[in-house]
Amino acid sequence: xxxxxxxxxxxxxxxxxDTCVLARNxxxxxxxxxxxxxxxxxxxxxxxxxxxxxxxxxxxxxRCFDSLQLDGLRRFNFVVxxxxxxxxxxxxxxxxxxxxNPELYFRIRRTRGFxxxxxxxxxxxxxxxSLFRFLFHNGDISSIARLSLHxxxxxxxxxxxxxxxxxxxxxxxxxxxxxxxxxxxxFKWDVGNLVKEITLELKDGSIKGTGSVLPxxxxxxxxxxxxxxxxxxxxxxxxxxxxxQKVIEVIQRIYPYVLSLSLEIIGxxxxxxxxxxxxDEKFPINDLSGGLNKLISIALAIASNPxxxxxxxxxENGFYYKNYREVMNSVxxxxxxxxxxxxxxxxxxxxxxxxxxxxxxxxxxFLLLRTKYAQNKSEVTRIEGRWSLSAIEQNAxxxx
Amino acid sequence: MPRYxxxxxxxxxxxxxxxxxxxxxxxxxxxxxxxxxxxxxxxGEDDRCLGxxxxxxxxxxxxxxxxxxxxxxxxxxxxxxxxxxxxxxxAEHFEKPKAGLPRPKTAFTKTTGKDQNGKEVRTAVIMxxxxxxxxxxxxxxxxxxxxxxxxxxxxxxxxTCVQRPGRRKLDDDKVRLRAFIAATHKDDPSLALSSWxxxxxxxxxxxxxxxxxxxxxFSAFKL
Numbered sequence: 001x002x003x004x005x006x007x008x009x010x011x012x013x014x015x016x017x018d019t020c021v022l023a024r025n026x027x028x029x030x031x032x033x034x035x036x037x038x039x040x041x042x043x044x045x046x047x048x049x050x051x052x053x054x055x056x057x058x059x060x061x062x063r064c065f066d067s068l069q070l071d072g073l074r075r076f077n078f079v080v081x082x083x084x085x086x087x088x089x090x091x092x093x094x095x096x097x098x099x100x101n102p103e104l105y106f107r108i109r110r111t112r113g114f115x116x117x118x119x120x121x122x123x124x125x126x127x128x129x130s131l132f133r134f135l136f137h138n139g140d141i142s143s144i145a146r147l148s149l150h151x152x153x154x155x156x157x158x159x160x161x162x163x164x165x166x167x168x169x170x171x172x173x174x175x176x177x178x179x180x181x182x183x184x185x186x187f188k189w190d191v192g193n194l195v196k197e198i199t200l201e202l203k204d205g206s207i208k209g210t211g212s213v214l215p216x217x218x219x220x221x222x223x224x225x226x227x228x229x230x231x232x233x234x235x236x237x238x239x240x241x242x243x244x245q246k247v248i249e250v251i252q253r254i255y256p257y258v259l260s261l262s263l264e265i266i267g268x269x270x271x272x273x274x275x276x277x278x279x280d281e282k283f284p285i286n287d288l289s290g291g292l293n294k295l296i297s298i299a300l301a302i303a304s305n306p307x308x309x310x311x312x313x314x315x316e317n318g319f320y321y322k323n324y325r326e327v328m329n330s331v332x333x334x335x336x337x338x339x340x341x342x343x344x345x346x347x348x349x350x351x352x353x354x355x356x357x358x359x360x361x362x363x364x365x366f367l368l369l370r371t372k373y374a375q376n377k378s379e380v381t382r383i384e385g386r387w388s389l390s391a392i393e394q395n396a397x398x399x400x
Numbered sequence: 401m402p403r404y405x406x407x408x409x410x411x412x413x414x415x416x417x418x419x420x421x422x423x424x425x426x427x428x429x430x431x432x433x434x435x436x437x438x439x440x441x442x443x444g445e446d447d448r449c450l451g452x453x454x455x456x457x458x459x460x461x462x463x464x465x466x467x468x469x470x471x472x473x474x475x476x477x478x479x480x481x482x483x484x485x486x487x488x489x490x491a492e493h494f495e496k497p498k499a500g501l502p503r504p505k506t507a508f509t510k511t512t513g514k515d516q517n518g519k520e521v522r523t524a525v526i527m528x529x530x531x532x533x534x535x536x537x538x539x540x541x542x543x544x545x546x547x548x549x550x551x552x553x554x555x556x557x558x559x560t561c562v563q564r565p566g567r568r569k570l571d572d573d574k575v576r577l578r579a580f581i582a583a584t585h586k587d588d589p590s591l592a593l594s595s596w597x598x599x600x601x602x603x604x605x606x607x608x609x610x611x612x613x614x615x616x617x618f619s620a621f622k623l
Contacts, residue, residue, distance in 0.1 A: 390460035394443040397405035
């Protein structure tokens with residue numbers, strides 16, 4: 001059963017793709033928020049380990065990965081490596097596979113600080129291809145960028161991204177000097193027996209794409225994309241289904257001064273408000289600690305995404321070091337409670353130690369992925385959880 | 401001072417029981433100009449060496465953290481009073497990490513195989529003292545100390561006085577070496593063995609022939 005929704009913010013994290021329009025305003029293209037999404041029932045993996053789990057992942061000609069094959073992924077996967085070695089790209093690639101929706105790409109761009117305002121395109125080929133060029137390894141748009149994974153629910157899931165060989169020429173009649181050859185960009189998802197191809201085309205001064213396909217319940221939290229509006233939506237959804245209490249309990253375990261959380265309309269915005277010990281009013285959580293906001297985002301994402309996958313880039317950001325252990329215990333407990341698989345990157349040895357300690361008795365669920373950039377490409381080394389624990393215990397440098 | 405993390409950046413690793421062996425072998429390698437080796441023990445939470453139970457922990461840590469392709473591992477174990485079983489116990493540690501490391505069948509044998517990534521890797525177990533006889537590091541060091549003759553009667557008298565029935569050969573040698581260190585280090589008679597090994601006034605030569613079997617093995621071990 002599927003439910004078509006036309007409320008844009010509902011589809012912040014999961015959803016099919018119907019139409020993405022980048023409307024041209026005179027010489028410039030501007031993203032309009034006229035998107036609609038098809039939300040299928042979220043898959044509930046009931047076989048195997050009882051939760052959806054990515055077991056294998058492959059990337060080819062995608063971003064910094066020339067060719068990457070990762071097997072034997074685990075329940076709790078931690079990604080380490082130097083800055084620029086491909087940690088975020090790895091998480092992003094899994095996210096991009098999660099729905100048949102090129103809009104996810106634009107969202108990923110925003111997490112990297114691109115296009116925070118209106119996206120502006122000049123009416124020329126370079127402007128268009130530059131939007132997508134770096135999806136391809138070394139900007140090689142002549143080859144297909146391919147991502148694929150195998151999970152224990154759908155089986156195989158694949159995404160091909162490629163510029164089609166057939167070129168079209170667009171000649172704006174009002175400004176013929178802007179005529180350029182346009183290479184349509186295709187996103188082709190292959191999920192089980194379902195194949196969906198979405199081609200971004202230039203039509204009437206806009207970039208348009210059409211399609212929809214089964215979404216994958218994946219949630220991505222990057223250091224830049226914590227969204228108060230989206231968190232408020234998740235909070236409301238869990239509250240209405242009487243499932244918010246567990247989230248609040250997790251928050252209070254680490255931030256006991258938070259007496260309660262509720263939705264409040266503040267300055268016309270619906271935000272999460274917190275009652276703080278010793279005060280007699282509620283504050284928007286945005287005015288409180290970054291760690292509290294981060295934990296709320298993570299807890300809401302996990303609780304809203306049962307039998308799904310959560311991707312957290314730079315998980316330690318915002319948390320005080322003394323809370324690392326309790327944060328990690330809470331995240332792992334929530335993932336257990338809601339049958340969620342975790343992929344988290346970190347730069348912090350202290351956080352990694354906390355993760356190792358939290359998973360000390362279940363090393364089979366723990367995997368370390370170390371990224372390294374050398375000779376113009378990123379590689380990922382898979383490190384068994386038990387080895388990582390031994391290394392951390394012995395104060396060895398596991399981050400590369 | 402900040403506590404830096406250990407980085408494994410050498411292709412060959414020597415894994416020992418304790419800090420005494422670690423410090424001795426580090427200096428032996430420098431003295432004999434044998435490079436490409438990194439020496440260490442499996443450590444517990446308080447950074448103390450775990451003894452012979454920590455060999456596999458060190459191997460796992462290397463597997464998790466190495467920044468280069470590791471070509472070989474040598475475990476250096478004490479014979480204690482049961483050389484064959486000590487060897488067997490040590491060799492088993494190559495299998496514990498489940499990384500495809502080959503398990504040597506006998507001591508002082510270079511065993512080559514493929515690790516789980518299909519790369520060639522070599523392993524070996526060296527037993528101390530050399531000849532699979534009872535003893536350990538102290539046994540080896542006693543035989544390197546020329547000056548001990550100057551104190552032999554005094555040390556013998558002391559050892560006779562503190563003799564306990566059934567004491568192992570290795571413990572006997574520990575008592576002898578401890579007495580020798582106390583005799584030769586008047587400023588600090590309780591000097592730790594690892595400090596004694598690393599001090600400039602150690603009364604033995606790192607080029608002593610007794611240590612040749614170690615140096616020769618390390619030199620010949622490399623792939």
